[in-house]
Amino acid sequence: MTRAPILEARQIVKELGEGNAKIQALKGVSLTLHPGEFTLLMGPSGSGKTTLLSILGCILSPTSGSVIVAGENASGRSAEQLADLRRRHLGFIFQAYNLFPTLDALDNVKLALDVRGFSAEEAAKRAEESLRAVGLGHRLHSHPGTLSGGEKQRVAIARAISSSPAIVLADEPTSALDTENGHAIMELLQKLAKDDQRTILAVTHDPRTIPYADRVIEIEDGLIKEEANGAEAPVEAVGETRPAGGSGKTGRKRKQYANA
Amino acid sequence: MIIKLATRNLFHDRARFLVTLIGILFAVLLVAIQLGMFFGARQMITAMVDRANADIWIGAYGADSIEQGLLLTGRERFVALSVPGVQEVRPLIVSFAEWRKPDQSTAHIVVVGSNKGEEGIEPWNVVEGREFPVSPNGVIVDRTYAKALGVTGIGSLAQIEGHPVRVEGLTDGIRSFTTSPYVFTSLGEAHTLTSVPQGQANFYLVKLAPGADTAQVKRELQSRLGKVFVFTKDEFRKQNLSYWLFGTGAGGALLGGTVLGLIVGTVIVAQTLYSSTKDHLSEFATLRALGSSAQYIHKVILAQAVVSGLCGWALGTVLTILISTFSGEAALPIIFTPGLAVFLLFVTLVMCTLSAVSSILKVTKIDPAMVFSR
Structure with missing residues (x-):
């Protein structure tokens, strides 16, 4: 059975800088993501993965090519129209969590819902449910300053999923976390993808995350170099143990993007 | 959430909020006292004409x-x-x-x-x-x-x-x-x-x-x-006001002080609000990345300005009431009426809204892609 894609990138080219300093960060990238897929976008620094994530997230506009989000073409849209697309279809998880330090966990999630136009009552209900879903039911009124790195990332995930977006884009979701928290966050993302048929795309350097993914896309020099499903992800260097329920095989060696 | 975020942003940096409040307080106080003295002067100038039960005044040229x-x-x-x-x-x-x-x-x-x-x-x-x-x-x-x-x-x-x-x-x-x-x-x-x-x-x-x-x-x-002047009561009232307030320059000085207070207040509030906005730029970029409209962020900044204005106005009003009470025995009393308080509230809110313009221009140019910058 062929599933309809939820996010498509067609021949994306992105030029950055001007004049002699102009570089082509993306040189014609195409990819398709489907509901329920947990995909990793990997590559060394400067490969263009964050630029691609920004374009897929309708935050940057491509120089050429098109992005189709939930059937809506993002090309040629104004900044406000792109913001509207993000509001309706996308959730974001950032490397540095990007929580509001003056608001507690509950209010951080409620704020994202307020931005999306949810009523105060509905926002409060959804925010609490989302935080409980990520295991933070006991830290609803804790401020980011009092949370551990893992807890902050869970708040960020709760914020990203609270409005039930079809697509969640994560930028290095585990890079600031220790091994234990990194695994816990990946398990959580994997679960969110499977349970809610949500599309999750995570940019990462971290080979420990590979075992959790359905697909691994490797990007280098602005081009997709290799694509594999999680089980077939390229191997090299570091030994990792696949989690129970993951899509790969136990004990398989993963490619290490140590130069990233 | 807009008000909550705005107030948290303000109260997060208490020192800066204090500077903002002092700026607004100073402006409100200066404007209130200058206008209060202006109204006090008006009342003093016209009191005799107002009290006289005459419909028409006849006087020498x-x-x-x-x-x-x-x-x-x-x-x-x-x-x-x-x-x-x-x-x-x-x-x-x-x-x-x-x-x-x-x-x-x-x-x-x-x-x-x-x-x-x-x-x-x-x-x-x-x-x-x-x-x-x-x-x-x-x-x-x-x-x-x-x-x-x-x-x-x-x-x-x-x-x-x-x-x-x-x-x-x-x-x-x-x-x-x-x-x-x-x-x-x-x-x-x-x-x-x-x-x-x-x-x-x-x-x-x-x-x-x-x-x-x-x-x-x-x-x-x-x-x-x-060759005498014949004025209606209202005309003679205006004539007295015109002479003492504007013929002598006394009223001009009082109104000039009012304008000065407004300018100083606007500059101080604009400066602190802009500085606060710059400090919270990454948060505004996050909001933008999450899909917030530019208008939503503008409302947060305006709410910060309005909350600052309300706090400064409340403090300024209390102080002005105290000063005007003590000025009751002074040669030039400060008249502070509820109407003047409401007018000051309006002026303060306009002042704070104007102060927010530079901050709004700053966030209008915000690039949400900065949330991905390392």
Whole structure:
């Protein structure tokens, strides 16, 4: 059975800088993501993965090519129209969590819902449910300053999923976390993808995350170099143990993007 | 959530919020005091005209204000009485004079002489002693000036232009914009105390008959009297205000202070708000990345400005009320009314909204892609 894609990138080219300093960060990238897929976008620094994530997230506009989000073409849209697309279809998880330090966990999630136009009552209900879903039911009124790195990332995930977006884009979701928290966050993302048929795309350097993914896309020099499903992800260097329920095989060696 | 985020942003950096509040407080206080003094001055300038129960004022050319009345011949009264629609014409003496205290030191005063009656000017707010009319040699002064005039209470003695007078009444709140106190007495006594000859006066106060057309009577009076001024009550009121507030520059100085306060307040609030916005730029970029409209972020910044404005206004209003209460005995009282408080609230909110413009321009250019920057 062929599933309809939820996010498509067609021949994306992105030029950055001007004049002699102009570089082509993306040189014609195409990819398709489907509901329920947990995909990793990997590559060394400067490969263009964050630029691609920004374009897929309708935050940057491509120089050429098109992005189709939930059937809506993002090309040629104004900044406000792109913001509207993000509001309706996308959730974001950032490397540095990007929580509001003056608001507690509950209010951080409620704020994202307020931005999306949810009523105060509905926002409060959804925010609490989302935080409980990520295991933070006991830290609803804790401020980011009092949370551990893992807890902050869970708040960020709760914020990203609270409005039930079809697509969640994560930028290095585990890079600031220790091994234990990194695994816990990946398990959580994997679960969110499977349970809610949500599309999750995570940019990462971290080979420990590979075992959790359905697909691994490797990007280098602005081009997709290799694509594999999680089980077939390229191997090299570091030994990792696949989690129970993951899509790969136990004990398989993963490619290490140590130069990233 | 907009208000919550705005207040949290403000209160997060207490030192900066304090600077913002001080800026707004300073601006509100300066504007309130300047405007309060302006209104106080207006009230002082127009009090005599407002109190006189006259529909039309007749005075000599050159009398730019009530204190500057030149001598009329006396003929004007009889001519005026012959004009249809005129019911009564009362003489009024308003003349500068010298007040000599018991210790022989002197002060300048303004003698106001009028007969008791609806068309004259009687002292009001008599708080001690007897009401108008006074007995021969009797005068009534305001207690604000008691010390300046060497008056210790009812029965105090002094001299006006060498004539002995006795204080028979004290009023409260009748102040003179010229700083020379008004001294009320009867018309007859005023003739004695000043150089105004019997049968003459500085002004004639005209009371119209019921149903008379003010404009028509005024035209007729002007036509018959020739080279004198004939003003309606409202015109003479404006003439007094125009002379003292703008002819002398006093009002300009007060209004200039008001504008200065607004400019200083706007600059301080704009500066601190801009600085706060810059500090929270990454948070605004996160909001934008999460799909917030630019308008939503503008509302957060405006809410910060409005919350700052409300806090500053509330503090400024409390302080102004205290200052205006203590200024009650001052030569130039500060009049702070509920209407002025509401006006100040409006002005403060406009000031803070204008202050937010630079911050709004800053976040309008925000690039949500900065959330991915390392």
